[in-house]
Amino acid sequence: MLSTFSGVAANFGGIPLAFAFIATLGSIGIVTQFLQNQLHFNIYQHNFSLFTKTGVEIVYLYFQLPLMILVISPAIDGLKREWREAASNLGAKPWQFWRYVGLPVLMPSILGAIILLFGNAFAAYATAYSLTSGAVNLVPIQIGAYYSGNVLDNPHLAQAMAFGMFVVLAVMMLVYIPLQRRAARWAK
Amino acid sequence: MKGFRRMAPSAYVWLLLGGLYFFIPLLATLLFSLKSNQTGKCCTLASYGWVIHNGDFWHTLKVSFLLALETIAVSLLIFVPTIYWVHLRLPRLRPVIAFLALIPFVVPPIVMVVGLLKFYKGSPEWFYAQPWGFLVAAYVILAFPYMFFSLDAGFRAIDVHTLTEASNSLGASWPVTLVKVILPNIRAAALAGSFLTLAIVMGEFTIANLSAFHTFPLFLQYVNETQAYPAAALTLMSFAITWAAMLSLLFVGRKRGARASVIAGAR
Numbered sequence: 001m002l003s004t005f006s007g008v009a010a011n012f013g014g015i016p017l018a019f020a021f022i023a024t025l026g027s028i029g030i031v032t033q034f035l036q037n038q039l040h041f042n043i044y045q046h047n048f049s050l051f052t053k054t055g056v057e058i059v060y061l062y063f064q065l066p067l068m069i070l071v072i073s074p075a076i077d078g079l080k081r082e083w084r085e086a087a088s089n090l091g092a093k094p095w096q097f098w099r100y101v102g103l104p105v106l107m108p109s110i111l112g113a114i115i116l117l118f119g120n121a122f123a124a125y126a127t128a129y130s131l132t133s134g135a136v137n138l139v140p141i142q143i144g145a146y147y148s149g150n151v152l153d154n155p156h157l158a159q160a161m162a163f164g165m166f167v168v169l170a171v172m173m174l175v176y177i178p179l180q181r182r183a184a185r186w187a188k
Numbered sequence: 189m190k191g192f193r194r195m196a197p198s199a200y201v202w203l204l205l206g207g208l209y210f211f212i213p214l215l216a217t218l219l220f221s222l223k224s225n226q227t228g229k230c231c232t233l234a235s236y237g238w239v240i241h242n243g244d245f246w247h248t249l250k251v252s253f254l255l256a257l258e259t260i261a262v263s264l265l266i267f268v269p270t271i272y273w274v275h276l277r278l279p280r281l282r283p284v285i286a287f288l289a290l291i292p293f294v295v296p297p298i299v300m301v302v303g304l305l306k307f308y309k310g311s312p313e314w315f316y317a318q319p320w321g322f323l324v325a326a327y328v329i330l331a332f333p334y335m336f337f338s339l340d341a342g343f344r345a346i347d348v349h350t351l352t353e354a355s356n357s358l359g360a361s362w363p364v365t366l367v368k369v370i371l372p373n374i375r376a377a378a379l380a381g382s383f384l385t386l387a388i389v390m391g392e393f394t395i396a397n398l399s400a401f402h403t404f405p406l407f408l409q410y411v412n413e414t415q416a417y418p419a420a421a422l423t424l425m426s427f428a429i430t431w432a433a434m435l436s437l438l439f440v441g442r443k444r445g446a447r448a449s450v451i452a453g454a455r
Contacts, residue, residue: 008431008434008435009210011430013391014391015391015393015405015412015423016423016426017213018412019408019412019420020216020427023216023220024212024216028416029216031216065209119294122296123298125393125394126394129409143299144298144398148400159303162303163299166299169296170294172294
């Protein structure tokens with residue numbers, strides 16, 4: 001159930017997702033207006049704005065959380081009950097099981113998932129573009145502005161930044177592949 | 189580790205919080221879409237009427253849908269014979285192709301489009317200036333990982349060698365074997381890959397925006413900037429397309445050999 005739902009939710013992204021949050025937490029969004037009318041609390045007068053870095057983070061979480069669930073749950077399913085029983089037979093308390101058995105076994109999967117989510121958020125363009133109309137300073141938005149912008153036309157700078165992103169992601173892959181190989185060791 | 193276990197009370201709290209976080213934006217969009225464009229009051233279907241009577245809506249939807257169909261057709265034509273041949277004759281090449289398939293997955297669309305626009309600069313007008321040329325070429329690359337991993341899983345679930353030998357010894361030629369024997373056996377996998385591709389192309393914004401082709405997501409963005417309440421109605425319709433593609437995928441996924449990666453959002 002949870003994984004089916006995550007599979008669908010992880011695919012919500014881009015322009016529609018940005019607008020769904022504008023309708024929720026934008027300045028005339030449903031939740032914003034609800035707080036204003038019912039509780040007389042205007043979040044936009046308390047340093048909150050959906051169209052800033054914080055806002056982009058809240059929206060990215062919407063597809064990042066289900067992705068994390070999808071990626072990490074096979075690893076957690078792979079924890080064998082016998083390990084837990086063996087640990088408690090040897091006198092381990094629950095926290096000791098997690099500290100000395102659970103987390104070390106899960107660590108490659110967790111690191112791999114972190115890298116995957118990093119790449120996913122690093123590469124996202126449409127969501128942030130639609131949400132802030134290009135006002136937030138992200139590398140993909142800058143590339144887009146320099147490449148097709150009327151004012152900031154500088155395709156060579158855009159190409160250089162694109163190559164920079166590529167280098168970052170290539171390094172990420174170089175870390176990810178060995179981690180994945182290590183994580184696969186404990187599967188079955 | 190399967191089956192029902194007793195859940196801690198805190199688990200329910202987290203599930204509830206997570207559920208609220210995921211459903212409130214959908215609910216808010218629905219409520220927003222029912223507001224009147226003039227008065228901002230609930231409840232009217234005027235926004236949906238605006239969308240349905242908008243010519244650009246139908247036009248861009250058609251463009252995106254045709255682009256998706258063309259991408260699916262080109263991808264299947266290229267990848268089905270290739271992956272078949274790799275499974276049959278060149279199994280040592282499989283890891284190489286699997287690695288190649290990771291590249292479009294890792295390279296962000298924004299980087300890819302900058303590279304592709306530069307690379308194809310100076311190519312003929314009918315290719316470079318037409319969505320049916322340039323954009324489909326880019327989308328085939330974008331869909332490659334999803335097509336490959338779906339089809340690869342499909343081919344792994346069947347016995348390619350036995351099927352091919354049986355078909356050949358009964359006198360079938362290679363094309364007949366591929367179309368009449370192999371294709372029906374990997375139908376579920378091919379469908380799964382096609383639905384993923386459909387979902388990707390219908391939602392793809394980055395490449396279309398930078399290469400200035402007017403597709404459905406660009407229309408959506410244009411409405412977002414100009415018309416608040418119809419934009420909510422359109423957003424829900426766009427989610428419905430994603431939902432439909434994903435549910436179809438889950439449905440064909442129940443059949444043999446069609447399990448595929450299901451992360452195909454356009455971000």
